[in-house]
Amino acid sequence: MYFKYYLTILFYFTTCVRCLTSPETKTGKGKNEEITVRYTIRNNLAKPNFEFEQNVTSKAGQPFIRFMEQAADDDKNFQFSSTYFAKLGYFIEKLGKEINREGVLGLSYWQFVRAPSTVLPVGVSTYIPEDGDHIIMDYVLEGNCVQN
């Protein structure tokens, strides 16, 4: 009788401890495991047009901005500048080569997209990429921000 109670308590205890200590993330990759994300920066809007791509491998569970930092360390074409906004995190201002906006009508910005065409509803400090994601920073004309 007592042994049965003992077994039941032991079962719930081990299940609970495993649940609290498990390093698994939502994607099924442990926090210490690495994931690979394909990262493209694309400017088809202003001169000079450019497109650069690389695979970035880093720890699972980190926001995309950490992958952007690593991409910039690996290749200067991926250098960027940003502005920090309270609660929202970093807004990406410039990416890659200096852009000449002459001839571009309207306001433009770097749109944060998951390929092929999902405009992400959060910024680079919030989005946690999954293994195999293809992320595109696309230089576009303003007007496509996901509204609240």
Ligand code: B12
């Ligand atoms: C206007 C606007 C934009 C404009 C901002 C420029 C402009 N000319 O005003 C543009 C179109 C460029 C834009 C872009 C993006 N935006 Co926007 N934007 C808004 C909007 C509709 C109003 C912001 C505003 O004017 N506030 C009033 C002013 C007085 O306050 P402010 O603090 O100065 O506002 C500034 C910041 O909000 C900043 N900003 C705007 N968007 C974003 C997004 C992020 C992640 C950050 C850090 C800052 C930021 O620009 C504003 C003007 O300077 C809000 C919705 C809302 N209800 O707030 C969404 C909102 C803030 N944006 C959002 C998002 C997701 C984005 C993008 C990431 C979309 C994308 N996938 O590309 C991009 C940013 C990409 C990047 N380069 O980092 C989300 C943020 C959600 C979250 N929790 O992270 C919001 C809340 C919309 C939503 N989904 O509900 N955006």
